[in-house]
Amino acid sequence: MIAVENLHVTFNPGTPLERKALRGVNITLNDGEFVTVIGSNGAGKSTLLGAIAGDVSPQKGVIRIGVDDVTKEKPSVRAKRVARVFQDPLAGSCAALSIEENLALAAMRGSRRGIRSALQGSRRSLLRDRVAELGLNLENRMGDRMGLLSGGQRQALSLVMATLADAKVLLLDEHTAALDPGMAEFVANLTERLVGQHGLTTLMVTHSMRQALDHGTRTVMLHEGQIVLDITGERRHTMAVDDLVEMFRRVRGGAELDDDALRIG
Protein backbone atom coordinates (compact mmCIF):
# COMPACT_ATOMS: atom_id res chain seq x y z
CA MET A 1 0.00 0.00 0.00
CA ILE A 2 1.13 3.52 -0.66
CA ALA A 3 -0.48 6.54 0.97
CA VAL A 4 -0.03 10.22 0.24
CA GLU A 5 -1.56 12.46 2.90
CA ASN A 6 -2.18 16.20 2.57
CA LEU A 7 0.91 16.73 0.41
CA HIS A 8 1.99 20.32 -0.24
CA VAL A 9 4.90 21.21 -2.52
CA THR A 10 5.92 24.79 -3.26
CA PHE A 11 8.83 25.62 -5.53
CA ASN A 12 10.98 28.68 -4.71
CA PRO A 13 8.94 29.58 -1.64
CA GLY A 14 9.10 33.23 -0.59
CA THR A 15 10.52 34.44 -3.91
CA PRO A 16 8.85 36.10 -6.90
CA LEU A 17 9.17 32.72 -8.67
CA GLU A 18 7.09 30.97 -6.01
CA ARG A 19 4.87 28.28 -7.47
CA LYS A 20 2.51 26.01 -5.57
CA ALA A 21 2.80 22.72 -7.44
CA LEU A 22 0.82 20.53 -5.04
CA ARG A 23 -1.82 21.84 -2.65
CA GLY A 24 -3.00 19.10 -0.36
CA VAL A 25 -2.96 15.91 -2.40
CA ASN A 26 -4.51 12.84 -0.75
CA ILE A 27 -4.44 9.46 -2.40
CA THR A 28 -4.14 5.86 -1.23
CA LEU A 29 -3.15 3.05 -3.56
CA ASN A 30 -3.85 -0.53 -2.59
CA ASP A 31 -1.31 -3.22 -3.34
CA GLY A 32 -1.29 -4.09 -7.00
CA GLU A 33 -3.36 -1.11 -8.02
CA PHE A 34 -2.40 0.51 -11.35
CA VAL A 35 -3.35 4.19 -11.38
CA THR A 36 -3.09 6.41 -14.43
CA VAL A 37 -2.64 10.13 -13.76
CA ILE A 38 -3.80 12.83 -16.16
CA GLY A 39 -3.91 16.60 -16.03
CA SER A 40 -2.80 19.61 -18.03
CA ASN A 41 0.71 21.03 -18.03
CA GLY A 42 1.65 22.34 -14.61
CA ALA A 43 -1.11 20.41 -12.86
CA GLY A 44 1.48 18.76 -10.60
CA LYS A 45 1.64 15.26 -12.10
CA SER A 46 5.41 15.03 -12.31
CA THR A 47 5.79 16.80 -8.96
CA LEU A 48 3.63 14.13 -7.34
CA LEU A 49 5.80 11.39 -8.80
CA GLY A 50 8.95 13.30 -7.84
CA ALA A 51 7.72 13.61 -4.27
CA ILE A 52 6.98 9.90 -4.01
CA ALA A 53 10.41 9.11 -5.45
CA GLY A 54 12.12 11.57 -3.12
CA ASP A 55 13.47 14.02 -5.72
CA VAL A 56 11.14 16.73 -4.45
CA SER A 57 10.81 17.41 -0.73
CA PRO A 58 7.33 18.48 0.37
CA GLN A 59 6.69 21.43 2.71
CA LYS A 60 3.84 19.57 4.35
CA GLY A 61 2.30 16.13 4.29
CA VAL A 62 3.30 12.51 4.67
CA ILE A 63 4.18 9.76 2.22
CA ARG A 64 3.88 6.17 3.40
CA ILE A 65 4.92 2.99 1.66
CA GLY A 66 3.45 0.02 3.48
CA VAL A 67 3.48 1.10 7.13
CA ASP A 68 6.69 3.13 6.89
CA ASP A 69 6.81 6.90 6.70
CA VAL A 70 9.30 7.58 3.88
CA THR A 71 8.76 11.34 3.60
CA LYS A 72 12.30 12.14 4.75
CA GLU A 73 14.08 9.28 3.02
CA LYS A 74 16.68 10.14 0.36
CA PRO A 75 15.89 9.02 -3.21
CA SER A 76 18.75 6.52 -3.22
CA VAL A 77 17.39 4.90 -0.04
CA ARG A 78 13.81 4.97 -1.25
CA ALA A 79 14.95 3.25 -4.44
CA LYS A 80 14.88 0.01 -2.45
CA ARG A 81 11.07 0.12 -2.72
CA VAL A 82 10.48 2.53 -5.58
CA ALA A 83 11.36 1.75 -9.21
CA ARG A 84 11.09 4.41 -11.90
CA VAL A 85 11.03 5.01 -15.61
CA PHE A 86 11.58 8.57 -16.81
CA GLN A 87 10.02 10.42 -19.72
CA ASP A 88 13.37 10.97 -21.43
CA PRO A 89 14.61 7.60 -22.75
CA LEU A 90 18.18 8.86 -22.28
CA ALA A 91 17.62 9.58 -18.58
CA GLY A 92 16.85 6.08 -17.38
CA SER A 93 20.01 4.34 -18.52
CA CYS A 94 23.73 5.01 -18.94
CA ALA A 95 24.75 5.57 -22.56
CA ALA A 96 28.39 4.83 -21.80
CA LEU A 97 27.70 1.45 -20.20
CA SER A 98 26.76 -1.69 -22.10
CA ILE A 99 23.24 -3.12 -22.09
CA GLU A 100 24.19 -5.85 -19.65
CA GLU A 101 26.07 -3.45 -17.39
CA ASN A 102 22.99 -1.24 -17.18
CA LEU A 103 20.86 -4.25 -16.33
CA ALA A 104 23.37 -5.53 -13.78
CA LEU A 105 23.32 -2.14 -12.11
CA ALA A 106 19.53 -2.17 -11.94
CA ALA A 107 19.46 -5.75 -10.67
CA MET A 108 21.30 -4.57 -7.54
CA ARG A 109 18.83 -1.78 -6.77
CA GLY A 110 18.16 -1.94 -3.05
CA SER A 111 20.95 -4.45 -2.37
CA ARG A 112 24.34 -3.79 -0.86
CA ARG A 113 26.88 -3.46 -3.65
CA GLY A 114 30.09 -5.32 -2.95
CA ILE A 115 33.21 -6.07 -4.94
CA ARG A 116 31.77 -9.18 -6.55
CA SER A 117 32.11 -9.06 -10.31
CA ALA A 118 29.01 -7.37 -11.73
CA LEU A 119 28.78 -9.74 -14.69
CA GLN A 120 29.25 -13.20 -13.24
CA GLY A 121 27.97 -16.11 -15.31
CA SER A 122 24.67 -16.88 -13.60
CA ARG A 123 23.56 -13.26 -13.59
CA ARG A 124 24.52 -12.79 -17.24
CA SER A 125 22.29 -15.60 -18.41
CA LEU A 126 19.42 -14.37 -16.23
CA LEU A 127 19.70 -10.86 -17.70
CA ARG A 128 19.93 -12.27 -21.19
CA ASP A 129 16.72 -14.24 -20.66
CA ARG A 130 14.89 -11.16 -19.45
CA VAL A 131 16.00 -9.18 -22.49
CA ALA A 132 15.07 -12.05 -24.82
CA GLU A 133 11.49 -11.90 -23.47
CA LEU A 134 11.16 -8.47 -25.07
CA GLY A 135 11.39 -9.97 -28.53
CA LEU A 136 13.42 -7.01 -29.75
CA ASN A 137 16.46 -9.09 -30.70
CA LEU A 138 18.57 -7.26 -28.18
CA GLU A 139 19.73 -10.43 -26.40
CA ASN A 140 22.51 -10.81 -28.96
CA ARG A 141 23.72 -7.26 -28.39
CA MET A 142 24.22 -7.43 -24.62
CA GLY A 143 27.75 -6.04 -24.92
CA ASP A 144 26.72 -3.04 -27.03
CA ARG A 145 26.78 0.39 -25.50
CA MET A 146 23.33 1.63 -24.46
CA GLY A 147 23.97 4.82 -26.43
CA LEU A 148 23.76 2.87 -29.70
CA LEU A 149 20.09 1.97 -29.18
CA SER A 150 16.96 3.86 -30.22
CA GLY A 151 14.79 5.71 -27.73
CA GLY A 152 12.16 2.99 -27.85
CA GLN A 153 14.64 0.21 -27.27
CA ARG A 154 16.14 2.11 -24.36
CA GLN A 155 12.72 2.74 -22.85
CA ALA A 156 11.77 -0.94 -23.15
CA LEU A 157 15.03 -1.86 -21.43
CA SER A 158 14.40 0.79 -18.75
CA LEU A 159 11.14 -1.01 -17.96
CA VAL A 160 12.96 -4.32 -17.68
CA MET A 161 15.54 -2.62 -15.46
CA ALA A 162 12.78 -1.25 -13.23
CA THR A 163 11.40 -4.75 -12.68
CA LEU A 164 14.68 -6.66 -12.18
CA ALA A 165 14.94 -6.04 -8.45
CA ASP A 166 12.00 -6.28 -6.07
CA ALA A 167 10.03 -3.07 -5.61
CA LYS A 168 6.77 -2.09 -4.01
CA VAL A 169 6.02 0.88 -6.25
CA LEU A 170 6.60 1.60 -9.93
CA LEU A 171 6.54 5.23 -11.05
CA LEU A 172 6.17 5.95 -14.76
CA ASP A 173 6.47 9.57 -15.81
CA GLU A 174 5.04 9.86 -19.33
CA HIS A 175 7.41 7.11 -20.30
CA THR A 176 5.90 6.66 -23.75
CA ALA A 177 5.55 10.36 -24.64
CA ALA A 178 8.87 10.65 -26.44
CA LEU A 179 8.38 7.55 -28.60
CA ASP A 180 6.89 7.04 -32.05
CA PRO A 181 3.30 5.68 -31.99
CA GLY A 182 4.24 2.07 -32.72
CA MET A 183 6.93 1.95 -30.09
CA ALA A 184 4.73 3.86 -27.62
CA GLU A 185 2.10 1.13 -27.89
CA PHE A 186 4.70 -1.60 -27.57
CA VAL A 187 6.07 -0.02 -24.39
CA ALA A 188 2.57 0.58 -23.00
CA ASN A 189 1.64 -3.08 -23.50
CA LEU A 190 4.95 -4.19 -22.07
CA THR A 191 4.21 -2.03 -19.04
CA GLU A 192 0.87 -3.73 -18.52
CA ARG A 193 2.48 -7.17 -18.80
CA LEU A 194 5.40 -6.47 -16.45
CA VAL A 195 3.22 -4.73 -13.86
CA GLY A 196 0.90 -7.77 -13.85
CA GLN A 197 3.78 -10.25 -13.67
CA HIS A 198 5.44 -8.53 -10.72
CA GLY A 199 2.28 -7.36 -8.95
CA LEU A 200 3.56 -3.79 -8.70
CA THR A 201 1.61 -0.88 -7.30
CA THR A 202 1.90 1.58 -10.16
CA LEU A 203 1.45 5.27 -10.84
CA MET A 204 1.61 6.18 -14.52
CA VAL A 205 1.49 9.80 -15.64
CA THR A 206 0.26 10.22 -19.19
CA HIS A 207 -0.77 13.00 -21.54
CA SER A 208 -3.00 10.69 -23.50
CA MET A 209 -6.63 10.27 -22.35
CA ARG A 210 -6.81 7.12 -24.44
CA GLN A 211 -3.86 5.59 -22.66
CA ALA A 212 -5.22 6.70 -19.29
CA LEU A 213 -8.40 4.69 -19.83
CA ASP A 214 -6.93 1.74 -21.73
CA HIS A 215 -4.33 0.88 -19.14
CA GLY A 216 -4.49 0.35 -15.41
CA THR A 217 -7.34 -0.07 -12.97
CA ARG A 218 -7.98 3.48 -11.83
CA THR A 219 -7.63 7.01 -13.22
CA VAL A 220 -7.09 10.25 -11.33
CA MET A 221 -7.04 13.79 -12.70
CA LEU A 222 -4.87 16.50 -11.20
CA HIS A 223 -5.69 20.17 -11.60
CA GLU A 224 -3.74 23.04 -10.07
CA GLY A 225 -2.10 20.78 -7.54
CA GLN A 226 -5.20 18.92 -6.38
CA ILE A 227 -6.92 15.69 -7.29
CA VAL A 228 -10.21 16.67 -8.91
CA LEU A 229 -11.31 13.33 -10.30
CA ASP A 230 -10.83 9.76 -9.17
CA ILE A 231 -12.60 7.03 -11.11
CA THR A 232 -12.38 3.31 -10.86
CA GLY A 233 -14.32 0.11 -11.39
CA GLU A 234 -17.48 -0.05 -13.51
CA ARG A 235 -17.75 3.71 -13.98
CA ARG A 236 -14.27 3.86 -15.44
CA HIS A 237 -14.85 0.73 -17.49
CA THR A 238 -17.81 2.23 -19.33
CA MET A 239 -16.25 5.64 -19.74
CA ALA A 240 -15.31 6.81 -23.21
CA VAL A 241 -12.51 9.21 -24.02
CA ASP A 242 -15.12 11.87 -24.86
CA ASP A 243 -16.62 11.63 -21.36
CA LEU A 244 -13.23 12.12 -19.85
CA VAL A 245 -12.56 15.12 -22.08
CA GLU A 246 -15.89 16.58 -21.05
CA MET A 247 -15.03 16.16 -17.39
CA PHE A 248 -11.68 17.71 -17.98
CA ARG A 249 -13.31 20.71 -19.66
CA ARG A 250 -15.71 21.17 -16.77
CA VAL A 251 -12.86 21.09 -14.29
CA ARG A 252 -11.06 23.78 -16.22
CA GLY A 253 -14.12 26.03 -16.07
CA GLY A 254 -15.26 25.44 -19.61
CA ALA A 255 -12.00 26.46 -21.21
CA GLU A 256 -11.38 24.88 -24.59
CA LEU A 257 -8.85 22.11 -24.78
CA ASP A 258 -5.74 23.25 -26.52
CA ASP A 259 -3.71 20.61 -28.27
CA ASP A 260 -0.72 21.63 -26.29
CA ALA A 261 -2.34 20.81 -22.99
CA LEU A 262 -3.62 17.34 -23.63
CA ARG A 263 -3.75 14.82 -26.39
CA ILE A 264 -7.04 13.06 -26.82
CA GLY A 265 -5.82 10.14 -28.91
Place this chain on the structure above:
Amino acid sequence: MSAIAFWGAVELGLIFGFVALGVFLAFRVLDFPDLTVDGSFPLGAATAAVAITAGVDPWTSLVIAAACGAACGLVTAFLNVRFGILNLLASILTMIALFSINLRVMGRPNMSLLNRDTVVSPFYDLGLPDHIVRPVVLLVLIIIAVLLLARFLTSDFGLAMRAAGANPRMAQANGVNVGRQIYVGMAISNGLTGLAGALFAQIAGFADVTSGVGTIVVGLASVIVGETLFRSRSMLIALFACVIGSVIYRVAVQLALSADFLFLKASDLNLVTAVLVTLALILPKLRARRRAAQ
Protein backbone atom coordinates in the same frame (compact mmCIF):
# COMPACT_ATOMS: atom_id res chain seq x y z
CA MET B 1 68.23 10.51 -27.73
CA SER B 2 70.49 8.13 -25.79
CA ALA B 3 69.32 4.78 -24.41
CA ILE B 4 69.62 6.14 -20.87
CA ALA B 5 67.49 9.17 -21.75
CA PHE B 6 64.92 6.86 -23.37
CA TRP B 7 64.67 4.55 -20.35
CA GLY B 8 64.56 7.59 -18.11
CA ALA B 9 61.54 8.83 -20.05
CA VAL B 10 59.87 5.40 -19.80
CA GLU B 11 60.55 5.38 -16.06
CA LEU B 12 58.98 8.80 -15.63
CA GLY B 13 56.07 7.75 -17.84
CA LEU B 14 55.41 4.74 -15.63
CA ILE B 15 55.54 6.84 -12.45
CA PHE B 16 53.07 9.30 -13.94
CA GLY B 17 51.04 6.32 -15.14
CA PHE B 18 49.67 6.15 -11.59
CA VAL B 19 48.64 9.80 -11.94
CA ALA B 20 47.01 8.98 -15.29
CA LEU B 21 45.00 6.19 -13.63
CA GLY B 22 43.88 8.63 -10.93
CA VAL B 23 42.95 11.30 -13.46
CA PHE B 24 41.04 8.72 -15.51
CA LEU B 25 39.06 7.77 -12.43
CA ALA B 26 38.22 11.38 -11.55
CA PHE B 27 37.68 12.90 -15.02
CA ARG B 28 36.35 9.96 -16.98
CA VAL B 29 34.64 7.69 -14.46
CA LEU B 30 33.30 10.25 -11.98
CA ASP B 31 33.17 13.20 -14.42
CA PHE B 32 34.84 15.23 -11.65
CA PRO B 33 37.41 17.75 -12.97
CA ASP B 34 39.85 17.41 -10.10
CA LEU B 35 42.89 19.66 -9.68
CA THR B 36 43.63 18.28 -6.20
CA VAL B 37 46.31 16.10 -7.82
CA ASP B 38 48.57 19.16 -8.21
CA GLY B 39 48.70 19.15 -4.40
CA SER B 40 48.41 15.45 -3.60
CA PHE B 41 51.37 14.54 -5.85
CA PRO B 42 53.90 16.74 -3.96
CA LEU B 43 52.24 15.72 -0.67
CA GLY B 44 52.96 12.10 -1.53
CA ALA B 45 56.55 13.08 -2.32
CA ALA B 46 56.87 15.11 0.89
CA THR B 47 55.43 12.48 3.23
CA ALA B 48 57.57 9.75 1.68
CA ALA B 49 60.69 11.92 1.96
CA VAL B 50 60.01 12.77 5.59
CA ALA B 51 59.13 9.16 6.43
CA ILE B 52 62.25 7.72 4.78
CA THR B 53 64.46 10.35 6.39
CA ALA B 54 62.94 9.35 9.73
CA GLY B 55 64.01 5.77 9.05
CA VAL B 56 60.70 4.35 7.84
CA ASP B 57 60.86 1.44 5.40
CA PRO B 58 60.43 2.63 1.75
CA TRP B 59 57.42 0.36 1.13
CA THR B 60 55.70 1.65 4.25
CA SER B 61 56.41 5.19 3.06
CA LEU B 62 54.43 4.39 -0.12
CA VAL B 63 51.45 3.33 1.98
CA ILE B 64 51.67 6.50 4.08
CA ALA B 65 51.89 8.67 0.95
CA ALA B 66 48.90 6.94 -0.65
CA ALA B 67 46.87 7.38 2.53
CA CYS B 68 47.74 11.10 2.70
CA GLY B 69 46.81 11.51 -0.98
CA ALA B 70 43.51 9.74 -0.34
CA ALA B 71 42.80 12.11 2.53
CA CYS B 72 43.23 15.08 0.13
CA GLY B 73 40.69 13.50 -2.21
CA LEU B 74 38.28 13.10 0.69
CA VAL B 75 38.63 16.79 1.58
CA THR B 76 37.78 17.86 -1.98
CA ALA B 77 34.88 15.40 -2.09
CA PHE B 78 33.65 16.69 1.27
CA LEU B 79 33.62 20.31 0.05
CA ASN B 80 31.73 19.27 -3.06
CA VAL B 81 29.28 16.71 -1.69
CA ARG B 82 28.56 18.17 1.74
CA PHE B 83 28.52 21.87 0.90
CA GLY B 84 27.75 21.83 -2.80
CA ILE B 85 30.87 23.79 -3.78
CA LEU B 86 31.46 23.49 -7.53
CA ASN B 87 33.70 20.45 -8.10
CA LEU B 88 36.47 22.34 -9.91
CA LEU B 89 36.54 25.10 -7.29
CA ALA B 90 36.51 22.60 -4.42
CA SER B 91 39.59 20.91 -5.88
CA ILE B 92 41.39 24.24 -6.38
CA LEU B 93 40.77 25.13 -2.73
CA THR B 94 42.31 21.86 -1.58
CA MET B 95 45.21 22.27 -4.00
CA ILE B 96 46.03 25.79 -2.74
CA ALA B 97 45.81 24.68 0.88
CA LEU B 98 48.14 21.77 0.14
CA PHE B 99 50.92 24.07 -0.99
CA SER B 100 51.19 25.42 2.56
CA ILE B 101 50.67 21.98 4.08
CA ASN B 102 53.45 20.48 1.98
CA LEU B 103 55.86 23.17 3.20
CA ARG B 104 54.83 22.34 6.77
CA VAL B 105 55.30 18.61 6.22
CA MET B 106 58.86 19.01 4.97
CA GLY B 107 59.69 22.13 6.96
CA ARG B 108 61.50 23.47 3.88
CA PRO B 109 60.84 23.77 0.13
CA ASN B 110 62.81 20.65 -0.84
CA MET B 111 64.48 17.59 0.60
CA SER B 112 67.16 15.33 -0.79
CA LEU B 113 66.84 11.55 -0.60
CA LEU B 114 70.11 10.71 -2.37
CA ASN B 115 71.81 7.53 -1.15
CA ARG B 116 68.71 6.49 0.78
CA ASP B 117 67.18 3.06 0.33
CA THR B 118 64.19 3.01 -2.02
CA VAL B 119 61.71 0.35 -3.12
CA VAL B 120 63.97 -0.30 -6.12
CA SER B 121 67.26 -0.68 -4.18
CA PRO B 122 66.95 -4.42 -3.44
CA PHE B 123 66.67 -5.15 -7.17
CA TYR B 124 69.87 -3.35 -8.25
CA ASP B 125 72.04 -6.38 -7.45
CA LEU B 126 70.31 -8.79 -9.82
CA GLY B 127 72.63 -8.15 -12.76
CA LEU B 128 70.58 -5.75 -14.88
CA PRO B 129 71.77 -2.19 -15.46
CA ASP B 130 70.23 0.31 -13.04
CA HIS B 131 68.41 2.29 -15.73
CA ILE B 132 66.57 -0.90 -16.77
CA VAL B 133 65.84 -2.17 -13.25
CA ARG B 134 63.84 0.95 -12.33
CA PRO B 135 61.34 0.77 -15.22
CA VAL B 136 60.93 -2.99 -14.73
CA VAL B 137 60.07 -2.64 -11.04
CA LEU B 138 57.69 0.24 -11.84
CA LEU B 139 56.12 -1.80 -14.64
CA VAL B 140 55.34 -4.64 -12.25
CA LEU B 141 53.84 -2.22 -9.73
CA ILE B 142 51.64 -0.48 -12.27
CA ILE B 143 50.42 -3.75 -13.80
CA ILE B 144 49.26 -4.77 -10.32
CA ALA B 145 47.53 -1.39 -9.92
CA VAL B 146 45.79 -1.67 -13.30
CA LEU B 147 44.57 -5.21 -12.61
CA LEU B 148 43.19 -4.24 -9.21
CA LEU B 149 41.53 -1.11 -10.55
CA ALA B 150 39.98 -2.94 -13.52
CA ARG B 151 38.62 -5.59 -11.19
CA PHE B 152 37.21 -2.88 -8.92
CA LEU B 153 35.52 -0.96 -11.75
CA THR B 154 33.81 -4.08 -13.08
CA SER B 155 32.43 -5.05 -9.67
CA ASP B 156 28.94 -4.15 -8.47
CA PHE B 157 30.39 -1.26 -6.49
CA GLY B 158 32.56 -0.05 -9.39
CA LEU B 159 29.65 -0.24 -11.80
CA ALA B 160 27.67 1.97 -9.44
CA MET B 161 30.58 4.43 -9.44
CA ARG B 162 30.63 4.55 -13.25
CA ALA B 163 26.88 5.14 -13.32
CA ALA B 164 27.15 7.84 -10.63
CA GLY B 165 29.57 9.71 -12.88
CA ALA B 166 27.80 9.12 -16.18
CA ASN B 167 24.17 9.61 -15.11
CA PRO B 168 23.74 10.60 -11.45
CA ARG B 169 19.94 10.77 -11.66
CA MET B 170 19.69 7.27 -13.05
CA ALA B 171 22.24 6.01 -10.51
CA GLN B 172 20.21 7.49 -7.68
CA ALA B 173 16.99 5.98 -9.01
CA ASN B 174 18.77 2.63 -8.87
CA GLY B 175 19.69 3.07 -5.24
CA VAL B 176 23.24 4.35 -5.70
CA ASN B 177 24.40 6.86 -3.09
CA VAL B 178 26.13 9.24 -5.52
CA GLY B 179 27.86 11.24 -2.76
CA ARG B 180 29.48 8.12 -1.31
CA GLN B 181 30.73 7.12 -4.77
CA ILE B 182 32.39 10.53 -5.12
CA TYR B 183 34.11 10.11 -1.75
CA VAL B 184 35.45 6.66 -2.59
CA GLY B 185 36.44 7.56 -6.16
CA MET B 186 38.23 10.74 -5.16
CA ALA B 187 40.07 8.94 -2.38
CA ILE B 188 41.32 6.25 -4.77
CA SER B 189 42.20 8.81 -7.45
CA ASN B 190 44.30 10.95 -5.13
CA GLY B 191 45.67 7.91 -3.32
CA LEU B 192 47.16 6.78 -6.63
CA THR B 193 48.53 10.28 -7.18
CA GLY B 194 50.09 10.36 -3.71
CA LEU B 195 51.66 6.99 -4.46
CA ALA B 196 53.08 8.42 -7.70
CA GLY B 197 54.52 11.36 -5.77
CA ALA B 198 56.23 9.00 -3.32
CA LEU B 199 57.70 6.87 -6.12
CA PHE B 200 58.88 10.03 -7.84
CA ALA B 201 60.62 11.27 -4.67
CA GLN B 202 62.31 7.92 -4.12
CA ILE B 203 63.49 7.43 -7.67
CA ALA B 204 64.38 11.03 -8.50
CA GLY B 205 66.06 11.32 -5.08
CA PHE B 206 64.33 14.48 -3.93
CA ALA B 207 60.99 15.99 -2.96
CA ASP B 208 60.08 19.55 -3.92
CA VAL B 209 56.93 21.54 -3.12
CA THR B 210 56.78 22.87 -6.69
CA SER B 211 56.97 19.40 -8.25
CA GLY B 212 53.18 19.22 -8.41
CA VAL B 213 52.68 22.10 -10.82
CA GLY B 214 50.95 20.83 -13.94
CA THR B 215 50.43 17.27 -12.65
CA ILE B 216 46.81 17.43 -13.76
CA VAL B 217 47.73 18.52 -17.29
CA VAL B 218 50.28 15.71 -17.65
CA GLY B 219 47.75 13.20 -16.32
CA LEU B 220 45.06 14.44 -18.64
CA ALA B 221 47.46 14.40 -21.60
CA SER B 222 48.24 10.75 -20.85
CA VAL B 223 44.56 9.84 -20.66
CA ILE B 224 43.83 11.58 -23.96
CA VAL B 225 46.81 10.04 -25.75
CA GLY B 226 45.75 6.62 -24.47
CA GLU B 227 42.13 7.12 -25.54
CA THR B 228 43.16 8.27 -28.98
CA LEU B 229 45.35 5.20 -29.56
CA PHE B 230 43.13 2.52 -28.00
CA ARG B 231 39.40 2.73 -28.41
CA SER B 232 37.89 -0.14 -26.48
CA ARG B 233 34.87 -1.12 -24.43
CA SER B 234 37.08 -3.12 -22.12
CA MET B 235 37.88 -1.40 -18.83
CA LEU B 236 41.18 -3.28 -18.60
CA ILE B 237 42.33 -1.98 -21.98
CA ALA B 238 41.14 1.55 -21.19
CA LEU B 239 43.26 1.55 -18.03
CA PHE B 240 46.34 0.13 -19.74
CA ALA B 241 45.83 2.77 -22.42
CA CYS B 242 46.24 5.49 -19.76
CA VAL B 243 49.57 4.01 -18.68
CA ILE B 244 50.80 3.56 -22.24
CA GLY B 245 49.62 7.11 -23.00
CA SER B 246 51.70 8.37 -20.11
CA VAL B 247 54.84 6.58 -21.34
CA ILE B 248 54.32 7.73 -24.94
CA TYR B 249 53.81 11.27 -23.74
CA ARG B 250 57.09 11.25 -21.79
CA VAL B 251 59.05 9.74 -24.65
CA ALA B 252 57.55 12.32 -27.05
CA VAL B 253 58.53 15.15 -24.74
CA GLN B 254 62.02 13.69 -24.39
CA LEU B 255 62.30 13.48 -28.17
CA ALA B 256 61.16 17.08 -28.58
CA LEU B 257 63.66 18.29 -25.98
CA SER B 258 66.56 16.34 -27.43
CA ALA B 259 65.91 17.42 -31.03
CA ASP B 260 68.59 20.10 -31.43
CA PHE B 261 66.91 21.79 -34.38
CA LEU B 262 63.92 22.75 -32.17
CA PHE B 263 66.13 24.84 -29.83
CA LEU B 264 64.14 23.66 -26.79
CA LYS B 265 65.50 23.73 -23.24
CA ALA B 266 64.38 21.62 -20.29
CA SER B 267 62.68 24.70 -18.86
CA ASP B 268 60.38 24.76 -21.91
CA LEU B 269 58.75 21.54 -20.67
CA ASN B 270 55.57 23.18 -19.40
CA LEU B 271 55.09 25.07 -22.66
CA VAL B 272 55.61 21.89 -24.68
CA THR B 273 53.16 20.07 -22.41
CA ALA B 274 50.49 22.74 -22.77
CA VAL B 275 50.88 22.77 -26.57
CA LEU B 276 50.72 18.96 -26.78
CA VAL B 277 47.60 18.77 -24.60
CA THR B 278 45.92 21.56 -26.55
CA LEU B 279 46.65 19.73 -29.79
CA ALA B 280 45.35 16.48 -28.32
CA LEU B 281 42.13 18.24 -27.32
CA ILE B 282 41.66 20.06 -30.64
CA LEU B 283 42.56 17.33 -33.12
CA PRO B 284 39.62 14.96 -32.42
CA LYS B 285 37.24 17.93 -32.79
CA LEU B 286 38.79 19.02 -36.09
CA ARG B 287 38.60 15.44 -37.35
CA ALA B 288 34.93 15.21 -36.35
CA ARG B 289 34.16 18.52 -38.06
CA ARG B 290 35.87 17.42 -41.25
CA ARG B 291 33.94 14.15 -41.19
CA ALA B 292 30.70 16.05 -40.64
CA ALA B 293 31.49 18.34 -43.57
CA GLN B 294 31.95 15.44 -45.98
